[in-house]
Amino acid sequence: MNANDVDRDLPLALNARGVTRRDFMQFCGLMAAVLGLPPMFTSRIAKAIESWGPFGLGRRPSVLWLNLQGCTGCTESFTRADHPSVSQVVLESISLDYHETLMAAAGKQAETAQATVMKENWGKYILIVEGSVPTAEGGIYCTIGGKSGVDVIREMAEGAAFVLVVGSCAYFGGLPSARPSPTSAKGVDQIVKGKPIVNIPGCPPIGDVIMATIVHFLLFGKPPSLDSERRPLFAYGKFVHDQCERRAHYEAGEMAVEFGDEDYRKGYCLWALGCKGPVTRNACPVIRWNMGTAWCVGSGHPCVGCTERDFWDKLTPIYTTSG
Amino acid sequence: MARIVIDPVTRIEGHLRIEAEVKDGLLSDAWVSGTMFRGIELILKDRDPRDAWYFAQRICSVCTIVHALASVRAVENALGIAIPENAQLIRNLMAAMQYVHDHVMHFYHLHALDWVDVTSALNADPKKTSQLQESISDWSKSSPRYFGEVKDKLKVFVESGQLGIFSNAYWGHPAYKLPPEANLLAVAHYLEALDWQKGVARLIAILGGRHPIPNFLVGGMATSINPDSDQAINADRLAFMKNLIQDAEDFAKKVYFPDLLAIASFYPDWTTWGEGLGNFLVYGDFPLDGSPESFYFPSGVIWNKKIDNVQPFDQRKVTEYATRSWYAYAAGDKKAKHPWEGETAPRYTGPKPPYEHLDVDGKYSWIKAPRYEDKPVEVGPLARALVAYGKGHKRISELLDDSLKKLGAGKEALFSTLGRTLARGVETVVLAEGMWTWFNKLAENIGRGDYTTVNREKWEPKTWPAEAQGFGLVEAPRGALGHWVKIKDGKIQHYQAVVPTTWNASPRDAKNGMGACEAALVGTPIHDPEKPLEVLRTIHSFDPCTACAVHLFDSQRKEIIRVKVQ
Numbered sequence: 001m002n003a004n005d006v007d008r009d010l011p012l013a014l015n016a017r018g019v020t021r022r023d024f025m026q027f028c029g030l031m032a033a034v035l036g037l038p039p040m041f042t043s044r045i046a047k048a049i050e051s052w053g054p055f056g057l058g059r060r061p062s063v064l065w066l067n068l069q070g071c072t073g074c075t076e077s078f079t080r081a082d083h084p085s086v087s088q089v090v091l092e093s094i095s096l097d098y099h100e101t102l103m104a105a106a107g108k109q110a111e112t113a114q115a116t117v118m119k120e121n122w123g124k125y126i127l128i129v130e131g132s133v134p135t136a137e138g139g140i141y142c143t144i145g146g147k148s149g150v151d152v153i154r155e156m157a158e159g160a161a162f163v164l165v166v167g168s169c170a171y172f173g174g175l176p177s178a179r180p181s182p183t184s185a186k187g188v189d190q191i192v193k194g195k196p197i198v199n200i201p202g203c204p205p206i207g208d209v210i211m212a213t214i215v216h217f218l219l220f221g222k223p224p225s226l227d228s229e230r231r232p233l234f235a236y237g238k239f240v241h242d243q244c245e246r247r248a249h250y251e252a253g254e255m256a257v258e259f260g261d262e263d264y265r266k267g268y269c270l271w272a273l274g275c276k277g278p279v280t281r282n283a284c285p286v287i288r289w290n291m292g293t294a295w296c297v298g299s300g301h302p303c304v305g306c307t308e309r310d311f312w313d314k315l316t317p318i319y320t321t322s323g
Numbered sequence: 324m325a326r327i328v329i330d331p332v333t334r335i336e337g338h339l340r341i342e343a344e345v346k347d348g349l350l351s352d353a354w355v356s357g358t359m360f361r362g363i364e365l366i367l368k369d370r371d372p373r374d375a376w377y378f379a380q381r382i383c384s385v386c387t388i389v390h391a392l393a394s395v396r397a398v399e400n401a402l403g404i405a406i407p408e409n410a411q412l413i414r415n416l417m418a419a420m421q422y423v424h425d426h427v428m429h430f431y432h433l434h435a436l437d438w439v440d441v442t443s444a445l446n447a448d449p450k451k452t453s454q455l456q457e458s459i460s461d462w463s464k465s466s467p468r469y470f471g472e473v474k475d476k477l478k479v480f481v482e483s484g485q486l487g488i489f490s491n492a493y494w495g496h497p498a499y500k501l502p503p504e505a506n507l508l509a510v511a512h513y514l515e516a517l518d519w520q521k522g523v524a525r526l527i528a529i530l531g532g533r534h535p536i537p538n539f540l541v542g543g544m545a546t547s548i549n550p551d552s553d554q555a556i557n558a559d560r561l562a563f564m565k566n567l568i569q570d571a572e573d574f575a576k577k578v579y580f581p582d583l584l585a586i587a588s589f590y591p592d593w594t595t596w597g598e599g600l601g602n603f604l605v606y607g608d609f610p611l612d613g614s615p616e617s618f619y620f621p622s623g624v625i626w627n628k629k630i631d632n633v634q635p636f637d638q639r640k641v642t643e644y645a646t647r648s649w650y651a652y653a654a655g656d657k658k659a660k661h662p663w664e665g666e667t668a669p670r671y672t673g674p675k676p677p678y679e680h681l682d683v684d685g686k687y688s689w690i691k692a693p694r695y696e697d698k699p700v701e702v703g704p705l706a707r708a709l710v711a712y713g714k715g716h717k718r719i720s721e722l723l724d725d726s727l728k729k730l731g732a733g734k735e736a737l738f739s740t741l742g743r744t745l746a747r748g749v750e751t752v753v754l755a756e757g758m759w760t761w762f763n764k765l766a767e768n769i770g771r772g773d774y775t776t777v778n779r780e781k782w783e784p785k786t787w788p789a790e791a792q793g794f795g796l797v798e799a800p801r802g803a804l805g806h807w808v809k810i811k812d813g814k815i816q817h818y819q820a821v822v823p824t825t826w827n828a829s830p831r832d833a834k835n836g837m838g839a840c841e842a843a844l845v846g847t848p849i850h851d852p853e854k855p856l857e858v859l860r861t862i863h864s865f866d867p868c869t870a871c872a873v874h875l876f877d878s879q880r881k882e883i884i885r886v887k888v889q
Binding site (some may be wrong): 076079095185294 | 328333334337358362363365366370371374378381382383384385387432436476483485486487489491493514517518520521524525527528529530531532534542543545546549552553554671674675677678689774775776777782853870
């Protein structure tokens, strides 16, 4: 069996990678659940994967991940994704051809690798952007390989099939754009025009939500359904408050009013402590974080509203109630 | 003389550039530059001090605990708030697990590819890899079948022709010395560590809601403890945490540390290269009762490699220069400033992008130059190990002595590239073990009915003085970290952070003194200036984090000076 056969035949390929049919179907079921699809979609997802989506037989789709004015929190969150895990996805489903935090090559060799892969996959690769784009003073506040971040993102976006905007910095400028925005930091959609953009906000977003959005591209060859802010409905279609396990306490008027008091320890609603769940769209209470282990409100801290545009200025002070 | 430029420096956090000169096969000079700036301290001005941790935490999310911790400590110090013991234990547990998580990921995913040739693993005999594994630890994933499967997986990947993150690296470089069997072992553990890390991070999520970017609180922790609730830390969650601590300890002791020693044994030259400054600074951390005397990692200062003469540390002796950084001081940039008086304005004088070279004779970095007693120092795992060694820390000394013996090296070998890498492994083991002390104490307190995690006495701004100032010091995985804050009329008036990579990746100061990374690079032999693998080895041994290093902004300035780009 040579590599070409493996690439053209999914059962062979999975077998070679040590994945049984049962593992594979389990994975498809999980993906259906994360995407909010009914169980009947499991077999459809399996079929879609088996046909290798829209990217043609034999090649894993090329993904380039650009980090600009960020803190690498989105990358960190992505590596906490559970299903599929990063090791699976990077070795088996996509070709992560550029990611400065993870790639082996550096300097000139990294730039060459990037240029080559862009040329080979022009018009087809997925560009993921983490971090805001500083626009002040001709782009001097973030340079890579001597080029300004603005130039780098424009160049990389030009040949992309889709741009996946990961995290609140890349979404609207994030923390660097908070008052007084010292570097005139912007979100990707203010810089990149004429490309399909999907925003995955959050500071950071849940790793599994980033992963599920990528999987959606792989399966269906198009972005998931989006709201008016271009956020996937499967994760950002509902308010945190409406899915919160403490909602019943809110309805009953049971509020914690001080951190650490008895009502707080009973798991009462954190609205009076500043929770922004009522104005924040995210799936934290349902998907949760770190393999479904926890989420902010669940462990005792109010939701800060980190997926909402300009939350740094509009939803702070943190411990003050919102309307 | 050849000029080497590495930009982007990859497998680090953030944006770093290195320019260096090679003469007669040796690095003769080096300049380390941070190329990204955000201005977080300016953004912090006029905010609620209780919100500061949430903003400051985004200085860096690889170091996702430590800036939040430094920030709440700074505000608590300014306002005179003592936190309950449970909050201290929870903070220690979260920070310790972050160390273990971060150091393991640094070793496998950021540093290992400097020593491990991934493509060579394809030539390995899985049986021999199995024997190697069995000879270095009792980790259960050790069968020839297991390593055979990893090899097959790698083969399919390489033969696909799409190498992804492994594309175009220095594979086949003669500086790679590991036999194929050891390379296969490391590749297997690279993948295992990627899966392991997401598991152990759950301990931090249990206590802080999520990882990365867990929650903190001024005055304690926003962690609910209640054995009678399913919405709080209860017996089930404690049992879960216990398993996770065991997973962390097992991986640190049975996989990471034995791998580190096995790999290091093939690179004896690297215990003689990459020494650096010989000056070390440690703030100390992991208090039991909040006092510096109870630190699990002791504080201290070492000058000129004199381990047996550890000096006491005093935060008043910390200052920062901007002489060679893209900032201006009102009274001229020749004098250094303490962070409480830190006064900075960005003033870019570098070349207009796109550029080929920086003006290394002038200002060349967004990173400032911190100094202690006006001298450059190194911070981080090696500094901590040496200070602990000098102060007779039993467990750290025992592990260091034992490791040096296994490597057949003397104490002098610690002052090197591999010395830093070894020290990182030693403290990972020590903290993985240390977590039990804090966990057991927390469980004991809960058993006694002590559920307190917050001191609310000074939560309301009306209880605060009109003016206050404070500092919060942390030993971050990458080294000494400090936040300095001034509060006026309930709002932040001034905020400065001096972070580990600002110390280590510092540019020159007013006296032309090099930072630790620059100094460590000078004198390193370079086999091929076109493929400067050797530079990456030493730079990665510091585990630089440049989003951290560049954040400074004078928080008292009202306007940004418009900078004329050349």
